Amino acid sequence: MQTPGARITKKDFTLVIQVEGEADRTVPLDEVSDVVLAGPVSLTTPAVHELLRRDVSVTWMSSGFWYLGSTGREGPKSAVNRTAQYTFAADDARRLAFARELVAAKIRNGRTMLRRNWRGETGERGPVLDRLALLADRTARAETRDGLLGLEGEAAALYFRALPKLFAEPVATMPAFAFERRNRRPPADPVNACLSLAYALLTRTFASATSAVGLDPWKGVYHVERPGRPALALDLIEPFRPLLADSAVLMALNNGELGSDDFVFAAGGCNLTPRSRRTLVAAYERRLDQETTHPAFGYQISMRRLIQVQARLFARFCAGEIPRYPHYVPR
Structure with missing residues (x-):
């Protein structure tokens, strides 16, 4: 829910969504698995209590969809997984080995995204795919985190320069959706605005999944820890950025679900309108439901x-129960 001033209450076995000027909507509590609130949306105390009793996670986000925190779904009432996570994070050799495979998985999944969805000239595709494959292979020889950041940065620049080759012709020829490079804080154009929102949604999904299995979403392995930054969630989303977030954005754009009128420009940046946010969130949710x-x-x-299972596997990996964390790298 993202409508400013909206209010969610509990009545019997339902949640009631109240928006000024609209008829109340009801959702059976048995059908609620997660609640996401963005901006000035209120949740009554009885509703919070019932969601806590049902172990339903409530995610709190800013109006710009920056992750703020979660309520509920605390996971195992034990510190075992977090203790193992902190021990793993203190082992520089294991951290570097994990980071190498993490960055390689991200690059390979970006390459897969381009290979599967390329709409541009065929002759332009080969050199990009070859370079990305080479960069993914080179991660295994990176000796430091800074070295990995360099490889990741080069791969990201290649990937995002090629991203317009995935646009359907109506999108590619529309000036409003011209895209040259990734930028953020604030995003400067509609495509970057969509990517930023999709990455925020993906971060929220992983933060909730890691918390549910007793991990600390704020304690990272590859990403630097900063106040208010869910570093572990940012780690684990890396291989999923192209396959879930970018895929949802392309789905919404190429299907014509978003148009040039769905964006507003203010304060030097670009943002989605409330309606277009709901559209992109729906596209992201559809992508999550795909098998x-x-x-x-x-x-x-x-x-x-899959994301929930990956969080459990990461907890087992930290504890030394499995030798390697199985990154999701489809062909």
Whole structure:
């Protein structure tokens, strides 16, 4: 929910969504798995209590969809997983080994995204894919975090320069959706505004999943820890950025769900209108519901459930129960 001034209350076995000027909407509590509130939206105390009893996570975000924190779904009533996580994070050799595989997975998934969805000249695709494959391979020889950052940065520049090649013709020829490079804080154009919102949603999803298994979303391995920054969630989303966030953005743009009138420019930046935010959130939720094959177990699973399983596997990896964390790298 993101409508300013909206109020969510509890009545019997439902949540009631109240928005000024609109009829009340009800949602059965049995159908609620997560609640996400962005901006000045209120949740009554009885509603909070019932969601806590049902172990339903409530995620609090700013109006710009920056993750602020979560209520509920505290995970195991034990510090075992967090203790193992802190021990792992203190081991520089294990951290570097994990970071190498993390960055390699991100680069390879970006390459897969380009390979699967390329709409530009075929001759332009090969050199980009070859360079990304080379950069992914080079991560195994990186000796420091700074070295990995350099490889990741070069791969990101290549990937985002090629991103317009994935746009459908109506989008590619529309001046409003011209895209040259990734920028943020604030995003300067509609495509960057969409990417920023999608990455914020993905961060929220992983922060909730890691908290649910007893991990600390603020204690990172690859990302530097800063106040208010869910560093572990930012770590684990890296391989999923192209496959979930970028994919949702492309889905909304190429399907014509977002148009040039769905964005506002103010204070030197670009943002989505409330309606277009709901549209992109819906596209992201649809992407989470799509099924894939789990990298370790081989069975079909929704992307939403995959993220929850990955959080559990990361906890087991930190504890030394499995030798490697199985990154999601589809072909």
